[in-house]
Amino acid sequence: MSITILGVNHKTAPIAIREKLAFPNEVIEKALYSLFQHPLVEGCVILSTCNRTEIYLSYENEIDFLKLKQIVINWLGHFHDFNIEDYHHILYWYQGRQAVEHLMSVACGIDSMILGEAQILGQVKQAYSIAQKNHCLSLNLEKLFQTIFHVAKLVRSETNIGVNTVSIAYAACLAARNLFADTQQLNIMLVGAGETIELIARYLKQHRFKHVIVANRTREKALKLATMIDAEIISLPDIANRLKDVDIVISSTASPLPVIGKDMVEQSLHARNNRPMLFIDLAVPRDIEQEIKNLGNVNLYTIDDLHKTVENNLEQRSIAAKEAQYIIHEQAEHFIDWLKARQAVDYIKRYRSNAENIKKELETKALNAIRQGANVDDVFYQFSHQLTNKLIHAPTQTLLHAATHDCDDCFKVLSKSLGLIEH
Template sequence: MGRLRRHSIIRTLPAHFPLRLRRMTLVALGINHRTATLDVRERVAFTPAQLEQALSELRELPQVHEAAVLSTCNRTELYCVTGEGGEQALHEWLGRFHDMPVESLAHCAYHFLEADAARHLMRVAVGLDSMVLGEPQILGQLKEAYQAARDARGLGGELEGLFQQTFAVAKQVRTETGIGRNPVSVAYAAVSLASRIFDDLGKSRALLVGAGETIELVARHLHEAGVRRLTVANRTQERASQLAAPLGGQAISLDEMPDALSSADIVIASTASALPVLGKGMVERALKKRRHRPVFMVDIAVPRDIEPEVGELGDVFLYTVDDLQEVIAENRRHRQLEADQAESLIESGVDRWQHERRLRSGGELIRDVRAHGESLRDAARDQALARLARGEDPEEVVRRLAHQLTNRLLHRPTLALRDAAADDRRDLMDAAAHLLLDEPSDPSR
């Protein structure tokens, strides 16, 4: 009989011995704002109604063992544990689900495997891969994706461990770095500057001039900062009401602005007017009524909404959009420094994930090996008991039991060691000696 090869040993293992020799691969596949246009991102996004169906279909793919889907306005990503051919199967499924040619999808899709996939997920979680560096919303969206995958029974030990490690890293980054503290938008920078001038924004009154997208963001940031006395002045009062009402604010027309100005501690303007809507005279009159209590004013508009001469008045702190851009640029530099520290924490997180993954994989193999040994033991025991029941000599039964059990336990390791020796696999020989003899193998013996 010819020499039995290693692959033959694996192939002829009994069915009741489920050795986990097939390597599962962690795959991250997706598109984002850097790789795909808005049109493509809209086509590939999953609505909440589609998400349950998508997770169900992913789990039914023979190559996919675990799956989670992250879908936001800026990215759609699949995180899966797959077998052989899993990456291609995911590409094809994603195109099929959204009725897109796989070739078109491949032009804007990216993929990461194993540690690179884990690193990417952690970078996403802390906002390092976001359009706005360090933005915090993505972590909440990722937690929702995790919960959806759990509800759909798409998570196993691999993804569960990865997500838990990711959340731990995100918490550490938020705690130990300031990556999310510095404003990087015009609206947020304006509110941040206001908080430096007033000790307690909650006691301040704010007047917002305009009702466009930027002013809407300003209103939200002010409300989150504790400002409850909010007035929105706009050419169309109905639009001002739509913006102010959800925040408990008041809406007025531009004609009513002079009266509101005298009670405003914070004034932020952003209209589409070709001429200033706040002049020096109007502000002077308001300051007299205020008895020269300071006013913080920000002109975000281009062309300007506030006459530049207003900045010459005492007790007025006037900033323009250019001033805010300087603040934003400085904050971006600060965020980049914090991002470098976050990258270091992520690398430590990837190392911990890999370590825990190896331990988990080893635990599975240990359980399989023990189950195999116990199966051989039970078979030998049952045969011995049957012989005793037939009246055979107990001493002879025990000798045969010991002999059979030793041969069955060592048969396959012995064949594998012969193959290893024939192929000069010193790594396997040394590992076997360490595992079975607790000493290195000696080729001279």
């Protein structure tokens, strides 16, 4: 019994290839069912995100690995109608302990594009849940994923892998939360409607600000953003009149000149009785005149300020990732030990079952002979002789093979197991 992973991710392939091998939610169940039907596949889980597609498999016999590998590659290409033969270099395979440690690293965010990001764990849980719902989990995969979730929780609680932000957008929102205790009493203005502001808006949505204003050059471009966060839309010239109504301004436009000047801010402060204001300027060239930092009750952060925070936090996460690896190595060892023990138990069951079948076959033969009038002593002698020969045949052949093929270690282990050498 073993575990293997077939994958492609942001490190091995560009998005143009990754999207061709992705499994949208609507086809995941069909894909699982199709793959699970193959006799060599004992269990399967499919994880598909914007950064990776990975297929987790359990299979019965190690000797089937190469055959299974080719089968799954062919299946992947056929399912996506994609000539995968030309792209073997972008695929990676992990097997056994390496596969276990890789999946643990994925679930903990260590293998992510953004080190330590937490979203991937939810995606791994969803992939597991879909496989479970469709009865595609083997006992080994079930145990593996339960172990993975335990490890991810352990890493989050015992390291700082997810404590510090490594996103400019999130760093901007964190600066706002650190300055103002109760976000639900605050008004905020977003200047611009591009990708950066949209990312920030998604973070802000979680914190329920009292009122949000989106200021943009064109209303049409701001409409989607405003709808998402239930915001008011104004034009850029209206900023001067509305600045007094907001506590926080986050700006990211493509304007070659500042859109918010010192005089504008000074007048707004006066109109709001000098209540504190926070300005976060993420634009290059800058949207906000730097002189406003000389005004009282004004806090100004530029993109460089936030980059310093992000770089420092990335360094802290890198340290935490190394700590997480110790946990992963240890927990992977525990799982592999469990896998080996289970494999040993299965072999023992098969060995005992085989011996029981031999005994029953000879018992039936002996009883039939006695019923037909054969001498009981002769039957008993023949029964014991045949039973001994059949039971020791396989171990004898294995001993001979080990002795004649210079496999001293195998010979010693087998000799001990047969009681020929003292433990």
